[in-house]
Amino acid sequence: MTSTPAPLDLPTPDEARAWLDERTNVLLGRARTLVADLKADPPSEPMAVLDRWNAIGLALGNIGSIASLFSEVHPLEAVRSRAESAMQEAQRLSTELGLDADLYAVLAGVDASALDPLAARLLEKELLDFRRAGVDRDEETRERIRALSQEAVLVGQQFSKNVRDDVRTVQVRPEQLDGLPQDWVDAHPAGADGLVTLTTDYPDVVPFSTFGRDAAVRRELRIAFLNRGWPQNDALLHRLFEIRHEHATLLGYADWAAFDAEVKMIKEGPAIPAFIDKIADAALESGLRDREILLERMREDAPGAESIDAADLAFYAEAVRRERFDVDAQQVRRYFDFTRVRQGLLDVTGRLFGLTYRPAADAVVWHEDVVAYDVLLADDEAAGPLGRIFLDLHPRDGKFKHAAQFDLARGVRGAGDLDQLPEGALVCNFPRGLMEHSDVTTLFHEFGHLVHHVLAGQGRWARFSGVATEWDFVEAPSQMLEEWAWDADVLQTFAVDAAGERIPRDLVERMRTADDFGKGYLARTQMFYAGMSYWFHVDRPEDLTAATQRLQERYSLFPYIEGTHMPASFGHLEGYSSAYYTYMWSLVIAKDMFSAFDRGDLFAPDVARAYRDKVLARGGQADAADLVADFLGRPYTFDAYAAWLAE
Structure with missing residues (x-):
């Protein structure tokens, strides 16, 4: 080295x-x-x-x-x-x-x-x-491609900026916070006018949607959330789809989806809707069953209700989990103090992958919330850091509104003067106090990208450094790491309440059972999003809102909310373009990779190190299918995912 x-x-x-x-x-x-x-x-x-x-x-x-x-x-x-x-x-x-x-x-x-x-x-x-x-095209075509590429960057940046900056608010009376956890209520005092301001940022939307008993406020907040970026982003999306379509057709492809799919595992554009339909069909039976359970519970509060939509979905899903599975998220969250969870994440992944995280005392950060660590091999710390990571985990004005890993530098080793340390940042929007368990799984998921970036940043070629696999495999390692956030042995290492009591094992098991509720309808919702991503680029509909409604009726098991314009804030249309299917494609592979681990001992070193070295550390040095086959000893299959969905 x-x-x-x-x-x-x-x-x-x-x-x-x-x-x-x-x-x-x-x-x-x-x-x-x-x-x-x-x-x-x-x-x-x-x-x-x-x-x-x-x-x-x-x-x-x-x-x-x-x-x-x-x-x-x-x-x-x-x-x-x-x-x-x-x-x-x-x-x-x-x-x-x-060119x-x-x-x-x-x-x-x-x-x-x-x-x-x-x-x-x-x-x-x-x-x-x-x-x-387009290097082999004539000069006129190359010039047009050049112009389109530059415009696509500008349009995409403005689209993302509009989503980032459009934080909407809803004002409510203090009594309308009924059902919310007390620590959350305490953090939302009334203003001089006697009203409490709720924002469309996740630390407000998620808890209120889950626990808020006031249905009218839930709906008002959901509509505000779905309308972020509207109307300015509608025109930008139309232009982005037109730019991409013209770009692809100039290069001889039928559409942008065909162009984009060529360098992914799926290879061909038309294979995308076929995959979407395959998942949607597999998820239909359990999705309909669980939707009916939600409706039954909703009718206890709203007799005669014929449907349930996104404004009420999280609230009644939580009610079902609490009442049928004896899992109360407000009781669960008391075990997940942010500071303990963050340290627990480092301890768990350090043990799993054989890593040590050392606070980087010399690191200069862009905001006081950000913390930095050097990452070292636990059994060879004297060799020096493998990389450096930054954790930027709380919301603030002007900051990215979702959760993602960003590179600071691609790692290169063995290239002489070009050598550089892999550095990356985890950017999320978590509360500072108690976290929902869904926040914990998100943190594990996104940290998986960060570990992948560092471990795969030890080779000679920048092209293969970090998360450099085909895009429809990118999410699989992170999706698999979520499994450690559902294991009782793992959670008991850091999930502790204020009295020092560890999360009960039987509660974790009930949480796992309750989490299976709704996976069918959630898969259908994901296919709705994937359908938007694909068909918007292929059909380029004149009315995106109407097209959204049609696709929602086709794939989702929940109806469109009148007056909303969700695509305006669907940031994945800019980043994933026509390929949002990749999230579910990756999950299929993640479930198969996880089958190699012993659920009774998730830290078994032989399989953990094999996974680290054969999949994560190799970055883009081989096709993703070959990396997985090398780890599993066989090609990946749909079987593990289908079995999980059918459970």
């Missing part, structure tokens, strides 16, 4: 704009110089050509990673705006390089037979990217 590279020297918040400006300009200049030198005097040695290309990719990646994070989390608007422009500049240069026929000729001239298998894989992937970029 080479010596450990130094971590990034991040700026203080007040210095961030100037730092980002200088860094962007330096890295853009470096990339342009490297490209010019490579075209003017390409090395005769095949590996030397790829090393130069690796350096170019790192320079561009080092702009985009920091800029993407800061654009979503930095507390200063001026920094967020500069980060957005830095992303635009990096994307503009990346587009130019993908550069002379640069393509240099790489196409490399003798693949002189390369080792991993380098040959790198060359194959890069040449495919060039062709998918």
